Amino acid sequence: MGIAASSSESSSWKSKVEFHEDNKSREYEHYQLTNCLLDALGHDEYIKHMKIYSCDIINPQDILSVFVFFPILYFVKHKFIVFQTNKWWYSLEKDNVYITIQRGKTEKTVKDQKKDTVRTACEEKTISFHKVSKNSISVHSLIHELNKKDALKIGYNLANRNCNHFVDDVLKWLPEITNNNKRASITLKEWHVGLENYLKNKQIKYDNPRRIFFVGTTCFPLSGGQVLEPTGASIVEQDHMITVLTMFNASGEFLLPRIVYPKERDNEIDRSGFDEASFYSVPDGWASVNSETFGSLFETLQTFVTNQRIGLPIILFVNGHSKDFKQQGIEFCEMNRMYLYDLFKNPTKFLQDPMTLAWQKAAKQWKNTNKRHTIPINKFTTVFSEAWKQFATLTNARNGFQEYSLLPRV
Known part of the structure; x- marks a missing residue:
């Protein structure tokens, strides 16, 4: 006992x-x-x-x-x-x-x-x-x-x-x-009926793949001085996490990733390994991500939509356990005609499965080249930048939306 x-x-x-x-x-x-x-x-x-x-x-x-x-x-x-x-x-x-x-x-x-x-x-x-x-x-x-x-x-x-x-x-x-x-145990068909009703009430046309986005997170466990696989890794003691926020649309346009990590790891994170990404260090890892972080996330999306001349409104699908997005960002998003909607069940096909595969390939290549058995934390950005190149493809983007029958009929 x-x-x-x-x-x-x-x-x-x-x-x-x-x-x-x-x-x-x-x-x-x-x-x-x-x-x-x-x-x-x-x-x-x-x-x-x-x-x-x-x-x-x-x-x-x-x-x-x-x-x-x-x-x-x-x-x-x-x-x-x-x-x-x-x-x-x-x-x-x-x-x-x-x-x-x-x-x-x-x-x-x-x-x-x-x-x-x-x-x-x-x-x-x-x-x-x-x-x-x-x-x-x-x-x-x-x-x-x-x-x-x-x-x-x-x-x-x-x-x-x-x-x-x-x-x-x-x-x-x-x-x-x-x-x-x-x-909660609705079928995919029933979920789609709910989505159709929501789009109708908000007067959103679901006909442009560039205006259909997904946002999700991937957690990379840290153990001692190592970075482990985002899922299925065997570790003895988990210290903290590096969390990567990802957004992309059904046309395969990806925003650069946002990398959130514990502030105590500041001296171990080499930002130059992926200098195009945005970085946020927070006191207690993911637990300390605040409204300012989420607000800036959606401001980044708004800027992306404007610069790419995508147009509004947009629908933003959120994986089911990312309630923080909704709590911190729903007011800002709706004011700017960006509408959040929870996906059907746990959307591993959108993000976790292809991201894990891309990380495994990049990690294996780095280990073979550098004659190492593990990925040190200060090399995370270097390895992840290669994984990102393999992950951020039109095929992966469309496969995720296709899995849930979310590609618009055009």
């Missing part, structure tokens, strides 16, 4: 989600749950069924602390959740340091051990609330609920915020998630 030795309130609590897969772990703070963590998890899947297990407290020191300070709780078990999708098995649990998510190919990999520690006396608990209706709850919706309920901000307390309480809370969320998903 992860008991703190000196008191019921844990001083070890990090306010982070730990994602463990293939013997490697990554850490995510609250602001990274609905973007970077979802990107790392990849394609969303429905949960087929869910089980509740209990086991002995994993850390022997925990057992001692329980016995010495709280002897009545000596026989308390660690409780955790195991669930299955079509492709994966997951475990979800809380201790005095993290909320931990494990993923593996078999139930055994997540049920019988936590990271490299074997669980003992593991048994399934019979709880009626853990039944999951078919196609009602997805992995991503569960992460969204962790974010919505501020699960990382609650902390850990032996008396009323331990592993058992966390499992009970998740079970209570299930009906709410199901109801939310029923309201």
Whole structure:
């Protein structure tokens, strides 16, 4: 259960989600749950069924602390959740340091051990609330609920915020998630009907591909002195992120990328490696991006539209987890006849998939040329500038819009 030795309130609590897969772990703070963590998890899947297990407290020191300070709780078990999708098995649990998510190919990999520690006396608990209706709850919706309920901000307390309480809370969320998903689980056809109604109400003609834009983000994890792949990278401890904001239209016209990075990395970022891009250093990485940053982003778009004689109005599709764009920029955009609209589900075909492929190719070429096994942070811009050349193509732009049937009929 992860008991703190000196008191019921844990001083070890990090306010982070730990994602463990293939013997490697990554850490995510609250602001990274609905973007970077979802990107790392990849394609969303429905949960087929869910089980509740209990086991002995994993850390022997925990057992001692329980016995010495709280002897009545000596026989308390660690409780955790195991669930299955079509492709994966997951475990979800809380201790005095993290909320931990494990993923593996078999139930055994997540049920019988936590990271490299074997669980003992593991048994399934019979709880009626853990039944999951078919196609009602997805992995991503569960992460969204962790974010919505501020699960990382609650902390850990032996008396009323331990592993058992966390499992009970998740079970209570299930009906709410199901109801939310029923309201949100529209088909692509229904989404298009909603878009058509919106365009009609705003009196926007959807006939010019130059006036149809996409805006999204890509997160590049930093670990120690290295830059890792934007998704699927195996790292031991994640320090911060470099976040790249990208905008382009259905005609394949790309705005130069905006690179946002933690201010503490100022001396490691070589801006000359991609001097055409715009750079923003912020105190705490992506969490500190403010209204000024977003306002200038849309001012840049307005300038681009004017200089390229694209004309107005324009429609700007936003990936589903980029709510910050809407909160900070919707007033400015509508005043200038630029209209934001959420895309259908997680648009990996627009940005994440082609960007990851371009980065992999550029990184491999740089490593081979320079006889290196990793990408140091001070070489990020050099490698990314090459990746950008491969990514920013008419084919990639049109493929993204085509995937969601968003190319205008002309």
